[in-house]
Amino acid sequence: MxxxxxxxxxxxxxxxxxxxxxxxxxxxxxxxxxxxxxxxxAPAIRARVRALQAALHGLDAGICYAVKANGNGAVLRLLAGEGAGADIVSGGELQRALRAGIPAERIVFSGVGKSDAEIAMALRAGIARFNVESGAELDAIQRIAARNHAVARASVRINPDVDARTHAKISTGKAENKFGVSIAEARGWFDAKAQWTNVRLDGLHMHIGSQLLSLDPVREALRRMAAFWRDLEAAGHAIASIDVGGGLGVRYREGEQAPDAGEYVAAIREALAGFKGRILVEPGRWLVxxxxxxxxxxxxxxxxxxxxxxxxxxxxxxxxxxxxxxxxxxxxxxxxxxxxxxxxxxxxxxxxxxxxxxxxxxxxxxxxxxxxxxxxxxxxxxxxxxxxxxxxxxxxxxxxxxxxxxxxxxxxxxxxxxxxxxxxxxxxxx
CATH class of the missing domain: 2.40.37.10 (Lyase, Ornithine Decarboxylase; Chain A, domain 1)
Structure with a gap:
């Protein structure tokens, strides 16, 4: 790195x-x-996004930049010009992304506490999908989508219970973290998805933490997600999108060694071999x-x-x-x-x-x-x-x-x- x-x-x-x-x-x-x-x-940002795009070549894949890393409008416009989408966690970030020219169909909405107003705003904008983190949120999206005569596309954010080996305050994929739901709970949602008539539940999402300097936790989390995807398809649940999250680390100090884009994407290719849907990645820190x-x-x-x-x-x-x-x-x-x-x-x-x-x-x-x-x-x-x-x-x-x-x-x-x-x-x- x-x-x-x-x-x-x-x-x-x-x-x-x-x-x-x-x-x-x-x-x-x-x-x-x-x-x-x-x-x-600007040249450094362009170089990073182009390196990731080159690594993803040949896959049906999209880059959804994590706006929380740096939401400056000029940075977002630069990334939009390079073809990147956005991973947002608030209504304010949604507005930033849209104003910067990022199309709504390239925006995904993550976060554990989406308000009714934010869900409604995102539905009106026509975002690509919600990354759903709780049963209460799934019910809220159903209620708001029905009221607006809309159908929301959604992915379940699973918590794979993997230690990201990063700082405790930026680890998000362990069972005790507030993010996502267990694979067992997610399986129950897919089995009962007919009850949410205004939500198309056809995707998976994960994000285990930030500033990941080793790919070992990523590989383990990908392995668990891939096994769940295969179980779901075997049970008749079509999966259109797998979002592998972000978190790829960078070198902050002498002696640190972070994976490059090629190594990272190789791990994704290996784990999701045979997947026919769209793959999303959510880099933030690594790009900027x-x-x-x-x-x-x-x-x-x-x-x-x-x-x-x-x-x-x-x-x-x-x-x-x-x-x-x-x-x-x-x-x-x-x-x-x-x-x-x-x-x-x-x-x-x-x-x-x-x-x-x-x-x-x-x-x-x-x-x-x-x-x-x-x-x-x-x-x-x-x-x-x-x-x-x-x-x-x-x-x-x-x-x-x-x-x-x-x-x-x-x-x-x-x-x-x-x-x-x-x-x-x-x-x-x-």
Missing amino acids: RAAFFFLEQAMPPEAGFSTFAGVELAALGEREGTPLYVYS AEAGLLLSRVLLEKQGDARRFLVLDAAMNDLLRPSLYEAWHDIVRIGDNAGRERIGYDVVGPVCETGDTFASARALPRCRAGDLVAILGAGAYGASMASTYNSRPLAAEVLVDDGRYALVRKRQTFDEMIAGERPATDWITA
Whole structure:
């Protein structure tokens, strides 16, 4: 798997420094657009989606990008232009996908808690199918579809009870996780599907977790899903779609090795040999994580009694993963680092939380106030999980491509951040 800094143009070790991203000078970009700033490489995203498409060649298969990874409209439009569909988990993500030009017939709706309003919205839009996660949801889809004189296509999300060997907070395929239903319960749904007259139950779905660095759990989950598909067909239940989910991991740090698209698809081909229906895959992180970085400026160095701190203008509200998951991101100083001594820093933000820490005891070239650093591998679950905690407006986002860039989300102003707030002057009795 390529290193997190692969798409930075200079193919040199981190201590030598970086200066450009997709042909754009990062120092000039930071000066012009300010920091913190999310920067996404269009060539890197295109390369990933095309690699997956090439691996899937010859299969009746579709890519449904997991919008939750990065829902920026420009990123979605880029992926739509490459022929990708969308995997959504909310009504808001549905609207984002549609506005970006992703056809409804290439959209699947996952998630354990779809509201009646969201189900109705998706039915009106004409999405490809619902990935159903509970009996209550199946009943709700039936009720809403009947009321709207519609027929909803649906897949059962099975929980194969497979340990994804990833962080506990992003593992979704074990029996104790909230996602999906057991194979036994799913079998009961198919046997009784005649009672849901407005739901065409003809698909299977699974997703065992995120940031999967080994294909062994994937193979085991695929094996269990394939066995269930064959059992269902033997019992007379035609299966038109098998959605194998997403979760393919990326390289965040030295020593990590993630599968490539070819290895991943080979596992799918082997498990689903003989399947005549449509196969769907739901990559998110794998398509965009390594294509993005968070550009930040050093505010100051601080020598504590026990630690040396490098304080950035980016914070946990901008990039939550290190605080939430103890996630590692490579951090590099922008510019020429030749001859600079290396210092062990705790790299932190200005938010009033001890958890506002990007890295501990991280060796970096000596940094001074005003220097730029890039937090790499930040294209997924970065801006999409950001907040305005500590009343910090949301960062700007840019897309870079062949020496040029476009501002794809302007920096939020303070007035925009508080625009929805009102004084308590108009009191209403409920």
